[in-house]
Ligand SMILES: Nc1ncnc2c1ncn2[C@@H]1O[C@H](COP(=O)(O)OP(=O)(O)OP(=O)(O)O)[C@@H](O)[C@H]1O
């Protein structure tokens with residue numbers, strides 16, 4: 001278990017304030033590197049212990065108020081009401097904080113309902129003083145908390161609500177997102193918030209990468225499509241202190257998947273093609289410099305699309321701006337991607353060099369790791385087919401299966417397959433034409449942007465357009481995880497079934513998973529190059545008759561039709577095919593084995609990595625054997 005994974009501990013910055021009757025701080029103590037532990041004393045009362053490395057301070061949590069609105073930014077406030085003291089937590093790894101707050105509120109609620117001892121009873125008991133870290137949340141704690149919640153729920157909630165509560169704990173939801181029968185998922189009709197334990201745990205390999213990251217090493221981790229690289233990255237981001245962690249990706253769409261910004265945006269050196277001195281000057285502009293100096297952990301997703309010279313430039317800029325001779329100026333690098341997917345976009349005829357061919361790559365990357373368990377697909381024969389395509393080995397069996405798929409009827413319930421196109425122009429044309437051809441009035445939804453002058457930057461970072469045009473019958477795709485348990489996930493496919501009445505009536509979308517949902521505008525927030533927060537509020541939808549293969553990189557799709565005749569890039573066919581969850585949800589129109597190409601440089605790089613790792617493993621085994629004898 002990692003520090004803080006039990007919900008009883010935090011590593012963060014703590015400010016303790018003593019307030020006067022009008023709520024102003026009369027005394028303030030700041031502990032930059034505090035360790036906070038949640039525990040119980042000899043009477044089973046809940047104690048918050050704040051450690052500054054020397055003397056711990058303990059706070060008895062009796063009557064308290066929790067302010068948790070900014071928990072995802074690593075901040076919260078615990079206000080002790082009788083004492084009029086507030087403990088402000090900041091720069092805390094957000095996942096650690098979420099679990100801590102959940103543990104605190106559930107255990108506190110249980111303690112309050114358990115008839116605490118009076119002062120007299122405590123005196124009489126005469127127990128020796130003690131402090132023990134609180135036990136991790138168990139399923140039974142959650143169940144009890146849900147029962148308590150239901151007791152105070154408004155009258156009229158039926159038995160059905162209770163049943164849904166249990167389902168929400170993860171016990172009764174049997175259907176996995178990988179099921180390809182698209183069977184309906186039961187909705188939670190009450191929409192009452194339900195408490196549950198985090199259900200989607202990391203597998204062994206993912207946990208090993210996370211622990212290597214937490215050890216502070218510079219890491220490159222790879223794995224084929226759907227092995228959960230981006231899923232893991234989100235957990236890594238949630239496990240690091242937010243002030244010094246920057247999440248980036250090579251493209252805006254990929255950045256959006258992990259809630260980050262583009263690598264170019266972070267770096268602030270344009271395309272990086274200017275001479276080094278000029279790039280260093282650019283990186284020292286206000287706003288940009290602050291990124292470089294405050295960053296201690298830099299995360300890069302979809303590294304396969306980053307060019308080697310750009311990586312080298314960043315490395316040199318980092319050393320210069322941070323005045324450090326260490327590789328990357330001492331920033332911890334957490335890099336991930338699959339080099340057998342899309343390569344960097346080449347300018348002109350020359351093939352762009354991959355990041356692993358950068359001069360500084362070997363100096364920077366200390367640990368290479370690989371995820372091997374595919375999570376996007378469950379059907380082993382489809383997984384094997386994709387693995388063969390990934391390395392460019394198209395056997396007769398693979399060809400036969402893919403050609404056969406062209407006869408499949410994958411449409412269901414009025415939801416057509418999304419066509420993945422090799423060229424962007426085809427995408428726009430297809431979506432526009434199909435929308436025009438539909439009868440009925442057009443409904444237009446305009447985004448609310450935080451800074452309309454920066455519409456281009458916002459466009460590049462948000463998965464939804466400024467203007468969304470819809471009609472009844474429009475084929476759409478969800479662009480945000482709204483409710484994973486009900487199948488409303490990023491990439492889920494649906495069709496517009498109706499609109500609410502009124503000029504700006506919201507769309508009702510029927511999804512392939514069986515749920516029909518009224519969609520409301522959602523908000524996307526990201527940091528711009530100048531360090532300011534930009535946001536867009538818009539419906540989480542995009543037209544889905546067609547999308548480009550480049551834009552689909554990183555996505556999981558329900559129902560896809562692929563035309564591979566005009567494939568022009570190595571890895572492009574693999575990216576397209578590996579978006580599908582299952583062979584039954586895939587139709588390849590015109591398969592020709594010649595379009596499947598794996599880059600020989602990448603194959604060699606991966607072969608070497610494996611050999612090195614095996615050597616490392618062998619010497620480690622030998623070392624262990626020698627120690628035992
Ligand atoms: N430990 C896990 N528990 C549950 N679901 C997981 C886990 N790891 C990954 N998944 C799911 O598997 C699917 C694929 O994961 P993800 O998109 O992170 O893969 P990826 O390696 O980034 O793929 P790509 O190379 O295509 O970008 C997602 O639906 C994700 O939610």
Ligand SMILES: [Mg+2]
Pocket residue numbers: 229230231554
């Ligand atoms: Mg990914």
